[in-house]
Amino acid sequence: METINIGLLGLGTVGSGVYHLLSRENKVVQERLDAKFQVKKILVRDLKAERFFPVERELLTDNAAEVVDDPDISIVVELIGGTNVAKQLIEQAIAKGKSVVTANKELMANFGGFLLDAARDRGVDLYFEASVAGGIPIIRPLKDNLIGNKFKQIMGIVNGTTNYILSKMATGREFAEVLAEAQQLGYAERDPEADISGSDAGAKIAILASIAFNSRVSAKEVFTEGITRVTAKDIMYAREFGYTIKLIALAKEDKGMLDVRVHPTMIPLTHPLAAVNDVYNGIYVIGDAVGELTFLGRGAGSLPTAAAVVGDIFEAALNIKFQRRGRSGCTCFRSLPVKSIDDVKSNFYMLMEVADQPGVLAKIAQIFGDNQVSVGSVIQKQSSGNVAELVFMTHIVREGNLRRALKDIEDLEVVKTICNVIRVEAAENA
Amino acid sequence: METINIGLLGLGTVGSGVYHLLSRENKVVQERLDAKFQVKKILVRDLKAERFFPVERELLTDNAAEVVDDPDISIVVELIGGTNVAKQLIEQAIAKGKSVVTANKELMANFGGFLLDAARDRGVDLYFEASVAGGIPIIRPLKDNLIGNKFKQIMGIVNGTTNYILSKMATGREFAEVLAEAQQLGYAERDPEADISGSDAGAKIAILASIAFNSRVSAKEVFTEGITRVTAKDIMYAREFGYTIKLIALAKEDKGMLDVRVHPTMIPLTHPLAAVNDVYNGIYVIGDAVGELTFLGRGAGSLPTAAAVVGDIFEAALNIKFQRRGRSGCTCFRSLPVKSIDDVKSNFYMLMEVADQPGVLAKIAQIFGDNQVSVGSVIQKQSSGNVAELVFMTHIVREGNLRRALKDIEDLEVVKTICNVIRVEAAENA
Numbered sequence: 114m115e116t117i118n119i120g121l122l123g124l125g126t127v128g129s130g131v132y133h134l135l136s137r138e139n140k141v142v143q144e145r146l147d148a149k150f151q152v153k154k155i156l157v158r159d160l161k162a163e164r165f166f167p168v169e170r171e172l173l174t175d176n177a178a179e180v181v182d183d184p185d186i187s188i189v190v191e192l193i194g195g196t197n198v199a200k201q202l203i204e205q206a207i208a209k210g211k212s213v214v215t216a217n218k219e220l221m222a223n224f225g226g227f228l229l230d231a232a233r234d235r236g237v238d239l240y241f242e243a244s245v246a247g248g249i250p251i252i253r254p255l256k257d258n259l260i261g262n263k264f265k266q267i268m269g270i271v272n273g274t275t276n277y278i279l280s281k282m283a284t285g286r287e288f289a290e291v292l293a294e295a296q297q298l299g300y301a302e303r304d305p306e307a308d309i310s311g312s313d314a315g316a317k318i319a320i321l322a323s324i325a326f327n328s329r330v331s332a333k334e335v336f337t338e339g340i341t342r343v344t345a346k347d348i349m350y351a352r353e354f355g356y357t358i359k360l361i362a363l364a365k366e367d368k369g370m371l372d373v374r375v376h377p378t379m380i381p382l383t384h385p386l387a388a389v390n391d392v393y394n395g396i397y398v399i400g401d402a403v404g405e406l407t408f409l410g411r412g413a414g415s416l417p418t419a420a421a422v423v424g425d426i427f428e429a430a431l432n433i434k435f436q437r438r439g440r441s442g443c444t445c446f447r448s449l450p451v452k453s454i455d456d457v458k459s460n461f462y463m464l465m466e467v468a469d470q471p472g473v474l475a476k477i478a479q480i481f482g483d484n485q486v487s488v489g490s491v492i493q494k495q496s497s498g499n500v501a502e503l504v505f506m507t508h509i510v511r512e513g514n515l516r517r518a519l520k521d522i523e524d525l526e527v528v529k530t531i532c533n534v535i536r537v538e539a540a541e542n543a
Numbered sequence: 544m545e546t547i548n549i550g551l552l553g554l555g556t557v558g559s560g561v562y563h564l565l566s567r568e569n570k571v572v573q574e575r576l577d578a579k580f581q582v583k584k585i586l587v588r589d590l591k592a593e594r595f596f597p598v599e600r601e602l603l604t605d606n607a608a609e610v611v612d613d614p615d616i617s618i619v620v621e622l623i624g625g626t627n628v629a630k631q632l633i634e635q636a637i638a639k640g641k642s643v644v645t646a647n648k649e650l651m652a653n654f655g656g657f658l659l660d661a662a663r664d665r666g667v668d669l670y671f672e673a674s675v676a677g678g679i680p681i682i683r684p685l686k687d688n689l690i691g692n693k694f695k696q697i698m699g700i701v702n703g704t705t706n707y708i709l710s711k712m713a714t715g716r717e718f719a720e721v722l723a724e725a726q727q728l729g730y731a732e733r734d735p736e737a738d739i740s741g742s743d744a745g746a747k748i749a750i751l752a753s754i755a756f757n758s759r760v761s762a763k764e765v766f767t768e769g770i771t772r773v774t775a776k777d778i779m780y781a782r783e784f785g786y787t788i789k790l791i792a793l794a795k796e797d798k799g800m801l802d803v804r805v806h807p808t809m810i811p812l813t814h815p816l817a818a819v820n821d822v823y824n825g826i827y828v829i830g831d832a833v834g835e836l837t838f839l840g841r842g843a844g845s846l847p848t849a850a851a852v853v854g855d856i857f858e859a860a861l862n863i864k865f866q867r868r869g870r871s872g873c874t875c876f877r878s879l880p881v882k883s884i885d886d887v888k889s890n891f892y893m894l895m896e897v898a899d900q901p902g903v904l905a906k907i908a909q910i911f912g913d914n915q916v917s918v919g920s921v922i923q924k925q926s927s928g929n930v931a932e933l934v935f936m937t938h939i940v941r942e943g944n945l946r947r948a949l950k951d952i953e954d955l956e957v958v959k960t961i962c963n964v965i966r967v968e969a970a971e972n973a
Contacts, residue, residue: 130832134691134832139690139691140757140876140877141690141757141874142690144757144874144876145690145870145874242688248830248832248833248836250680250684250688250689250836253683253684253687253688254680254683254684254688257683257854257857257858258672258680258683258851258854259850259854260569260571260572260575260853260857261564261569261849261853261854262850327570327571327574385818385839388815388818400678400850401846402560402564402678402846402847402849402853403678403840403841403846403847403850403851404678404840404841404844404846404847405839405840405841406678406679406680406838406839406840407837407838407839407840408836408837408838408839409815409835409836409837409838409839410833410834410835410836410837411833411834411835414834416831416832416833416834417832417833417834419691419832420691420692420830420832421688421833422691423690423832424687424688424689424690424691427687427690427691428687431870436867437865437866437867440575440861440865444571444574446570446571446574447570
């Protein structure tokens, strides 16, 4: 039986999962490929680092050339992360005629078009299923299974750390406390910035939007707002309105423009993503033919992500065996502009603390009206001393208008503080 | 640009959806294939039948040979259903060197191995994504994306009709009334037998089990029990225990044997499939690497099913363009026996009406004990006159033992009736 040699770049969390899955016997792979996988070389940073699983020393190297330049290696798997060394090594592997599999969202969200073109020009494959939502099959289903559809929108919970935090906050606990717990449990990094700022999710929705709408969206074009301002009280009030709050990454096409963004979002409790809790991820797609589709599963972790990588390795291997590499190229043949956040329209929830006295609401309402912000409901939640809490839900309004209104409202003497402003994905703008 | 000619067999609900999707411009398909689809011929039963959408008369034929023998047609799409004419025409198309796409679960569940082998031997493709769960991408994800996993189990709500009925019954309404409503709404056939008996779901889980466990399971090997005996009261009691009742199709591998069955099942309210309501379908998979995955969407309907068919047509077309047909062959290289239902182990819920007098429970408990049926809890629900309702929940027991016990219990004079026995998929046997 033929052997297909694989080189790994990186042996961290995902790398060791991939090594494990490739090392065990897989009869399905053997039957379908009439070949088997063999890990030939693994690039590691530190040859002497302690490993928590058995790995033959001679497989390891700290010299990248021993992986990307080895003529016996036909598939290179990049699991280093980042956009510097990883990009350079992938380019080198492609130049050497190797197919590449990567789990690197940051790289694909910033240089995906460039790398996919390079792979196509060289007649090799570049697969990246694991870069979004870990173990959930989403990229190939979007690209292939669902090709008969025009996509209306994609919404995803694609960051497990923030979803864990928001899930726990839904029980009344506050952000800082839950973040500390998540860090202890290993669900949040010591430096949690990329997760809680929404930038991790931003890279992922850039990738999904590029595929669904056939137009390259890069990470920096995605508006992102993190979860640090969300409070347990917001989640409680959301629930009273029939909503929950999730960090939603979404993409829609609207009149030749793309609306791509990541922010805390109120979604109806009946929404398929509302029940996605803890570190789970979920992706919700509306296609014009298929209707609503939801994919739920683990978005991170060693073996779930490794499983997605192995699926890509298999696909790359099939193409090698059947001499059909190079068809996975970039599908972004359109070039749609991304809307400025000011031009995006949605419903909004707002929580304000105001002076508990007559005429306050009239002043605020006047400013909303002057800025074409139409309010759907206002509820006075509670008052302590001379301060009252007001919760507003707007109809669909242009975000720029709302921002203008809020600036003026902030200046009102009777307004103590605008505690939070959260976008709402209601049924009406689905 | 090259044209890929497609022949349709059938122009019913799904056929007209496929015709619609293939007839509209699809730039993604054109970009990726450098070719476009064209429907060249459509087999219909009645040339003069009224159509509710525009279709050129010269596309229609009532002579199958004009589709399956036409050398210009490279992909034949079978949407007739049934296992007679459909099978014969697919064989003929394969023999003529055409790739075939079908949505025919019955055919694939009974003759899938035979047809896949025929396709492989002839070097053409046979795809059938639409045969299970309509628009939900499941077959290709299982076969390809998830190939790095060993599957532990698959559970599905794969019949929209029965799921609609059970969802409505959860509001307290009874089976017959809801069935009549479903028939009026077009969610149930005039002859609902295949749906409510579980045989439709049986064919689908036979297909999924064959793929996940690489061992051919045919429809007739699947134990099926329909939903006609489920009552609104059962669903109400299930809810009190934290469960809901769904028609679940499931497949597991256990010590070299397969456990494949369809029956009303109590699943925890927290299970990802518990929230799948109305005509929606859901499939829940556990892979040893990826963990839990759930796919939710529309399991039937013209366009959702057609979208899956078009995804397959695209795949077949790619293989034609890149001269790589014939790799979609049967993946059932193992041959695992299917367990007899008597040997299956699970938890059970039972509702009995018994004489409301001392000693009854002792008699029943004695019989359970004699048959190694271990009862987890018993609750007396209500009594009217001299009749009491008893609800039992068992620990995991062998079904054969339970059946033996129930036979003896039925014969007790103090037992008025065993209203229902429903299998429970608890967390402990996941």
